[in-house]
């Protein structure tokens with residue numbers, strides 16, 4: 612109990628208020644940019660290619676969807692060829708990525724809408740549209756929600772939007788930037804709008820790609836590695852103190868770690884860090 616109080620009162624442990632301040636957001640963005648250098652996760656610059664690439668990424672690993680998209684492009688090198696392919700042919704081409712028939716139906720449905728709107732299989736015309744018009748059109752495509760629409764806009768149309776994928780949602784929640792209105796993996800559409808409004812427009816790309824990197828490397832859903840996370844001095848949910856604050860070892864305590872950290876693997880990692888003798 613004494614240790615919990617000591618950790619809670621340390622000046623370097625951010626309060627929930629600090630976790631929600633604009634300054635805190637800038638500090639986080641700076642740390643993440645220095646670590647991950649805005650790595651773009653192999654996203655594409657053509658808006659229709661990017662949309663198909665995102666569909667291929669549903670419910671699979673990064674390696675898995677890159678291989679799936681590559682296989683699709685080997686079978687159908689152009690969008691002209693893909694636009695006249697049957698569902699069975701597309702399903703076969705993307706089989707390795709899982710949910711292949713569902714994804715094939717979605718791809719074919721998207722080509723149908725795009726073809727009837729623009730007369731050819733391209734989304735290039737969106738480049739001259741306003742953000743609101745782009746998002747409105749993309750949201751009409753089969754199976755496309757705000758996250759996917761904004762990914763296309765961010766990566767392929769150069770817009771200052773902030774797609775909220777599972778990683779961005781989880782990291783933002785743990786950093787105290789947004790309060791969950793429902794307990795799911797990616798927030799409601801309203802949550803996505805609220806979260807998008809927080810980063811300054813020119814920081815949105817950097818924060819988005821770097822939060823994905825952090826979510827994959829440290830801030831995982833069930834076993835966040837708070838001890839080694841580069842944000843651990845800025846995170847209100849961290850259960851450790853910085854190295855050197857209380858001697859030469861980091862201090863950790865299961866009662867002070869986030870709910871998600873309190874599982875076997877998390878405790879195991881935390882237990883590697885000895886508590887200083889004054890608290891033993």
Ligand code: SF4
Nearest residue numbers: 830835837840843846
């Ligand atoms: S300190 Fe832990 S909870 Fe906070 S961002 Fe890092 S891994 Fe996630």
